[in-house]
Amino acid sequence: MSAVRPRLAVWKFSSCDGCQLSLLASHGDLLQMAQAMDIAYFAEASSSMRDGPYDISLVEGSVSTTADVQRLQRVREQSGLLVAIGACATGGGIQALRNPDDAQAWERAVYPRPQWLHSLPTATPLHAHVQVDHALQGCPVDAGQLQQLLAALLAGRRAEPAGGSVCMDCKVAGHVCVMVQGEPCLGPIIHAGCGALCPGLRRGCYGCFGPLPDASTSALAAQWLRLGASPRRLRLALHSIHVVPLPADAHASPED
Ligand code: SF4
Ligand code: SF4
Ligand code: SF4
Known part of the structure; x- marks a missing residue:
């Protein structure tokens, strides 16, 4: 420089x-x-x-x-x-x-x-x-x-972005997890860095920081379905800002 x-x-x-x-x-x-x-x-x-x-x-x-x-x-x-x-x-x-x-x-x-x-x-x-x-x-x-x-x-310092998922930001901020309260959240598979803005407002993360490369999408999908989210809602969430590879559970008819 x-x-x-x-x-x-x-x-x-x-x-x-x-x-x-x-x-x-x-x-x-x-x-x-x-x-x-x-x-x-x-x-x-x-x-x-x-x-x-x-x-x-x-x-x-x-x-x-x-x-x-x-x-x-x-x-x-x-x-x-x-x-x-x-x-x-x-x-x-x-x-x-x-x-x-x-x-x-x-x-x-x-x-x-x-x-x-x-x-x-x-x-x-x-x-x-x-x-x-x-x-x-x-x-x-x-x-x-x-x-x-x-x-x-x-x-002239090394610049390292925040590591881990939004869940890490959430814990650091001291937010109560919205998913344990029944609200689907993409936070576990999404890059940290926003300070868990959405869970801080009592809503689930919708993934704007993009998926982590090693994210377990199928485990998250199973949890969303257990919480009552439809496969369609899951698909829309995973394809709202980023195209996150769809797990098998999210492949269903458009009417679901
Ligand atoms: S609210 Fe979402 S981001 Fe925060 S700990 Fe729960 S699952 Fe993770
Ligand atoms: S949608 Fe974006 S701003 Fe909101 S919690 Fe997820 S990564 Fe953060
Ligand atoms: S759509 Fe692209 S340019 Fe617009 S705010 Fe999102 S990341 Fe930035």
């Missing part, structure tokens, strides 16, 4: 802008960060956009079009460190809900001129195309986690 103020760029790919907005919504924290960094490119926040190279690039969104692939490669070439922010960038996000289906059939159903679209058959996370140095989960990304990461990078 350069001796002068590190140059930061913020990029958007296929996404809803929510992760960039959560950065902007951090108000004073962003201004503090701006004093320590040179925000050289952030189209959502400023009309002043300066060319690279950049020390750190924060990248929101998934890769969903042929143009996305080429632009992401250019961003990678210009960036010292590339940080994927949010569910779209780290897992494909909402765009990737089309992946198990025939995307072209959806295009024909929704758009009068689907031939004008240049979307890929699947939406994929950044790491499927380029090297990603750090990844922050969440839909949207947690602004506090992002600021901690940037502070660590500025100080």
Whole structure:
């Protein structure tokens, strides 16, 4: 990283802008960060956009079009460190809900001129195309986690994201488990990092931080069914923001 103020760029790919907005919504924290960094490119926040190279690039969104692939490669070439922010960038996000289906059939159903679209058959996370140095989960990304990461990078410290599942966050926060009170919750299979926001509001986690790689989805599915959730509700929960592989119990008729 350069001796002068590190140059930061913020990029958007296929996404809803929510992760960039959560950065902007951090108000004073962003201004503090701006004093320590040179925000050289952030189209959502400023009309002043300066060319690279950049020390750190924060990248929101998934890769969903042929143009996305080429632009992401250019961003990678210009960036010292590339940080994927949010569910779209780290897992494909909402765009990737089309992946198990025939995307072209959806295009024909929704758009009068689907031939004008240049979307890929699947939406994929950044790491499927380029090297990603750090990844922050969440839909949207947690602004506090992002600021901690940037502070660590500025100080030259190792930046480790929170490990374990939302259940770990839940215990640390001292919340009473909603699942033992009968409310289905995806927390046991979902990345920690949000501070167990939803159980803290007495509702089940719906998985916005994405599934852990070694998650036992079938054990969780069995517990949901024991609590009276229908296979359809389970399927919708597992395919709401991320496409979590469905356990056998969730494969049932659409009417269930
Ligand atoms: S992760 Fe969620 S909030 Fe962030 S850009 Fe994607 S859809 Fe929007
Ligand atoms: S409420 Fe959900 S996240 Fe919290 S301990 Fe229970 S199952 Fe885990
Ligand atoms: S509890 Fe689950 S759904 Fe709620 S913010 Fe955390 S990861 Fe997202």
